[in-house]
Amino acid sequence: MPNLAHPDMTVDGLLRSAAVRDPEGLAVRTEHGAWTFGELDALADRIAAFVRRETGRRPGARVGVASVLDPVFAAAYHGVARGGATVVLINPLIGDDGLRHVTAAAGVELALVPSATAARLARLRGALPALETVVVTDPADDGVPAGCLPLGTVLDGPAEPALGRPGGADPDAVACVQFTTGTTGLPKGVLLTHRNLVANARQTALAHGLGPGSVTVNHLPLYHVMHLNSALDAGACQVLCQDPDPVTSLAVAAGTGATHYYGLPARLHRLAADERLPRTAPAARGGTRLTAVLSGGSALLPEAARTLGDLLGVPVVQGYGMAELSPLTHCQRPGRPHRPGTVGTPVPGTECRLVDLATRRPVEPGSLGEVQVTGPQLMAGYLGEQAGSHLGPDGWFSTGDIGSVDDDGALRLVDRVDDIFKYDNEIVSPGRVERVLARDPRVADCVVAGLRDPEHGRAAWAGVVLREEPGARAADDEVLRRVVARANEQLAPFEHIRAAEVLSAVPRTPTGKPARGRVRQTLAERAAFRSRPALRPFDLLQEQTMVTFVNKLTVHGDLDTFLAVKHKLTAYMAAQPGYVSHQVMRHAWHSNVYLELAVWEDADAHQKAVRSDEFQSLVKQLGPLASPEPGLFETVEASA
Incomplete structure (x- = not known):
């Protein structure tokens, strides 16, 4: 495995080290003000003292922290770790069922969350017997929910600075429980150690080219620990842009002298298609020190990447990873040429291989296989599952993603293992069929899944969102027939779309990926309830969801x-x-x-x-x- 030099410390040491190096340096900026590394570190000390008092100094006590895009999250995340407890990341955007599952499954006994999430937890308290204290981290307009505490009051006690390894914490102890998105079932708790997080902070900083002079704009709906920890490791300043308007985020980047711009593919797609972009891009381009636009979470369409790259004059960089890998494993390098459609090479200290789906033996470069990874960022395991059960017999972690690797080691992702299907004995990739469909100017969005076919196993079904066109046009079903016919001309016979329907929108996961699992389940339900042949060309046109x-x-x-x-x-x-x-x-x-x-x-x-x-x-x-x-x-x- 390639060598990676990273600090041997607990994750809160990233903040402490940054504060020692540059206590007056700007750590986080928002529209409401700025916080230095020293100020964040001091707030983390006070939160750590409160956590110790509240949990009785029990190592590994579970403390929920909502990942809001706010400086308080940075202090709370590292303060909980410094207090010897385990951070349980709470996504404030999930529904009540998800919130209850995450909080109960992890055994959260103390939560630091914004007022809206605190109010929801208050309603759910009867189903959360372990939850004893809820602290509101933002000023609520209508007051603190009943039974909750304001952050200001819990910080009145004395701070207890923790140097080195607080409480004798082991770098290999679990520091954080991060739940998966749960697109194929209930979200699973991923156990990340201090060493996982510290190593991936260094890996990300190196791969993204972050340093003490870097200024990163986080135009994200939530605060991701990858961006937090990598910036702290590098001593970079983070600018948190909470305005969802993508053009506004460019103005923020220009006004703060940003060097790196982080965005989700869904937001970058909107930015590339925004009619204001050609007018505003020159000003943004001249007003920033921007070196790269960085995207992750799902695939960014090549057309969107080209548009942004051309107008902003910087490379648009994609990466790859998942919660189980802290999360980054691959990344295109901002200063190096990269091949469109790939997610780059492994970050330092990471090994990657592809294995045959049937034999599980490594495949040659250029051949399709399941992506397997190992490295210091690989999780300790899943919450509630036997230690080591996430690893194969030879210690590699199977990601569930299908792809290929070129001769330079760059990874090209194709699909999820669960999404691919066989027509006769040929493997069909829904992602490839979607990419062919997306090239049609009449298609605004699309999703493809395998539909049960008693003769061939499964065949391609497509849900298509048609673009609005000025003037009169043929009926939607006729337009769809033409779209499918054009796509089938470019596809192999076993990839042909055999059934299709017009959709008003493509269902997507919280990270913006097509929710193919939900599509498959809906198709299965239709077949189960309607007792009709599972495949009849175009007989699903414009049916409403049951x-x-x-x-x-x-x-x-x-x-x-x-x-x-x-x-x-x-x-x-x-x-x-x-x-x-x-x-x-x-x-x-x-x-x-x-x-x-x-x-x-x-x-x-x-x-x-x-x-x-x-x-x-x-x-x-x-x-x-x-x-x-x-x-x-x-x-x-x-x-x-």
């Missing part, structure tokens, strides 16, 4: 009367157009609590039925008997 009506009913009247009225209501609904199936379940422990699930072909059919006079009459009869908690849901997981 929906499920879920209603929790708590009975407080006569049970027999309730069941009689409920039976009449069910019989009426079953006779209505668009009805698919119905199920009622009773709680195993509370005999007066029922859960009703009714599947409908689409939301419009359901709404038409519930607006009818007969439905409303029956609902009024139920009113004195039970309290309903209704909701309408779209399926995100199914199997067939």
Whole structure:
């Protein structure tokens, strides 16, 4: 393995070292002010003292910290680590189910979160028995939620500076639990050690060319520890741009003398397509010291990269990694030429190989295989799973991504293992089919998945978002037929799109990737419910997504009367157009609590039925008997 020299210390040592080197140097800037390395370090000391008092100095106590794009996160993250506890990263943008899962699974007992997240945690406290204290890290307009503490009051106690390894902490101890996005199931807790994070901070700083004079603009929805820690390792200043407008972020870059601009592909795509960009790019180009635009999280379209590179006059650099790898493993280098479509070579200290999906033996350069990685940034394991279970027999970690490596070692990603499928005995890459579709000027966005085919195994299904065109045009289904025909001319026979439909939008994961898993599950549900051939060319045109009506009913009247009225209501609904199936379940422990699930072909059919006079009459009869908690849901997981 290539050698990598990185400090042998706990992760909060990155902040301490930066403060010792340059206490008056600017660490973080926002529109509201600036914080020096010394000021952040002092705040981390006070948070560390509070964490110790609150957790009884128990090593590894779990403390939730919301990754908001705010300087407080930087101090809280390193303060919790300095206090001897384990940081549990909380994404404040996730829904209540995700918030409850992350907090409960990690056993969070103390949380430092903004007021909006604190209010949600307050509502969920009954399902979070381990959670004892919630601290609000921002000033709430309507006050601190009941049962929570303002940050100012918890910092009144004395600081306890921690030099070297605080509390005798081991660099190989778990410093952080970061949850995956959960696109194929519940999010999994990734256990990252101090050594993982410190090593990846150095790897990222080297790969991105960061140094003491660097100024990075983080135009991101959340504060990512990769950007935080690499900047601290390099002694660079971070500018946090919270305004979602991509053109505004360029003005921020120009006004702060940025050298590096970090953005998610979804935002960079919007920036490249923004009609204001050609007018504003020259001013931004002349007002910055910009050396690179850096993208990660999902693939950036080559057209967008070319547009940004040409207008801004700097390379647009892509990287690759995942939570399990702290996260960076590959990166194109800002000062070196790179091949379009690749994510670069391994960062220092990292080894990468590709293995055959069937034999698991390494493949030659240029051949497709699953990406495997090893290095000092590789996680300790998954929360709740046996140590070492994430590794193969020879110690390599399988990423689940399919790609190829060229002769120079640059990695080109193709798809996820779960996304590829076989038509007869040929492997089909949805990503490749999507790229061909995306070249059609009539296509605004698209997603491809494998649809069950009883004769060939699976075949390509495409969901296409069509561009709006001025003037009259043919019906959407006819435009779609032409788009598919053009794509099929450029695809191998086994890659041909056999079924397609027009979508209003492509479902995407929180990181902007096409949510192919959700698409597959929806297709599977359709096949399961409709009992029709799983593949019929273009018979899915413009169908609406099946929906499920879920209603929790708590009975407080006569049970027999309730069941009689409920039976009449069910019989009426079953006779209505668009009805698919119905199920009622009773709680195993509370005999007066029922859960009703009714599947409908689409939301419009359901709404038409519930607006009818007969439905409303029956609902009024139920009113004195039970309290309903209704909701309408779209399926995100199914199997067939």
